[in-house]
Amino acid sequence: MSQQGIHRPAGSATALHQAYDTALLDLDGVVYAGGAAIAHAVVSLEAARAQGMHLAYVTNNALRTPDAVAGHLTELGIPTGADDVITSAQAVARLIAEQVPAGSRILVIGGEGLRVALRERGLEPVESAEDDPAAVVQGYGGPDLAWGRFAEACYAVARGVPWYASNTDLTIPGARGIAPGNGAAVEVVRIATGAEPQVAGKPLPPLHRETILRTGAERPLVVGDRLDTDIEGAFNGGVDSLLVLTGVTDAARLLAAEPRHRPTYVDADLRGLLTPQPEVTVADGVFRCGGWSASAQGDALVLDGDGGPLDGLRALCGAAWTRAGDGACGLDAGKALARLGL
Known part of the structure; x- marks a missing residue:
């Protein structure tokens, strides 16, 4: 052979x-x-x-900030600094910053990790499609993310606002088993709008x-x-x-x-x-x-x-x-x- x-x-x-x-x-x-x-x-x-x-x-996972992740690892007995943590929120924030004007408003559908990463790039997180966002970014927001947040994304994306996703993992593991991940949430917006996001996370x-x-x-x-x-x-x-x-x-x-x-x-x-x-x-x-x-x-x-x-x-x-x-x-x-x- x-x-x-x-x-x-x-x-x-x-x-x-x-x-x-x-x-x-x-x-x-x-x-x-x-x-x-x-x-x-x-x-x-x-x-x-x-x-x-x-x-x-x-x-x-774009939900938690690098500080939060580092704190969790340190509590587990693995001393970690925030600089040792890299998230899809940071990657998507850089991707957006390279494509929109400095200081732009960004509609956030997700958690604090996304907001911190956007501010690090000089971008302004906003909560509504009526806030004239230059882009929409979607990341895992935890199990309690309100259904209305997806509607805000859909309103903006349907008007032609560029759409980004931290990642498209369909599932996320948890203490009780496998739960829907950000990819499942992205599918909601995709089905409603017919649009496709730019994706930053693994494996891209x-x-x-x-x-x-x-x-x-x-x-x-x-x-x-x-x-x-x-x-x-x-x-x-x-x-x-x-x-x-x-x-x-x-x-x-x-x-x-x-x-x-x-x-x-x-x-x-x-x-x-x-x-x-x-x-x-x-x-x-x-x-x-x-x-x-x-x-x-x-x-x-x-x-x-x-x-x-x-x-x-x-x-x-x-x-x-x-x-x-x-x-x-x-x-x-x-x-x-x-x-x-x-």
Whole structure:
């Protein structure tokens, strides 16, 4: 098999916190879930920082200010300054500021994070379509955002006012489960107006650009739990990524991933920052990692051997992604994943 047609997770002989100068960390599903720290996150991040890795927290959630996010992380035991937090609110505020006159009024449909970011760019947040806004910006406003706020956006957008969105994540994780995200709210305005917003958040370039500008990262590693935002964002930015299995992505979704959703590395949680990553080798169509070997046979993925479940998953990724090529893998992985307990 030609090496050119092979797709598999990468290996790293060096621990990731030494191979990369900056970790660009997603928050929900990576560092915390429902406000509480995910297992091993605090200790792992402290160890990575102590050994010289710069930690930056990059979130599509535009509701909270960087100060609020930093305060929350510090309370969890992860000392963080506001300068270490980059939000989609900051990215969309920069995007708007580049396209409207200085000091313009901006109709805000969202929370305080958006208002603070707009003021940082010299723009004036307003609340009504009758305030003669130069643009409309929409970001997650929390579960109590009034329905009438969407109407204000629709009135302005229908008149031709430029429309921006911090991000279009359809869902957001919470303590009680999965709730509608800003993308669901954006759909309300899209359906009512037929318009399309400019979007700043992951996986699109504006947030990645904002992150690099604010951190000065030269060898960044994106760390996330979502294939369609974190991993695709890294792909679009041309940088490496680490998928952790503490959030929304499970093993089956990972195996089915198309190229833009395939992470460079895969690990269980943030302890993966502190260790080398095992190599996945291939010979005669069989992918090996640790004590496992995986191959695509007929319409199924087949797994043989023994060892840690993550090594088995990495081998299966090689077999699945290579069979799929530039598409998404549709092979049956049920029996193989059952052997791994995944």
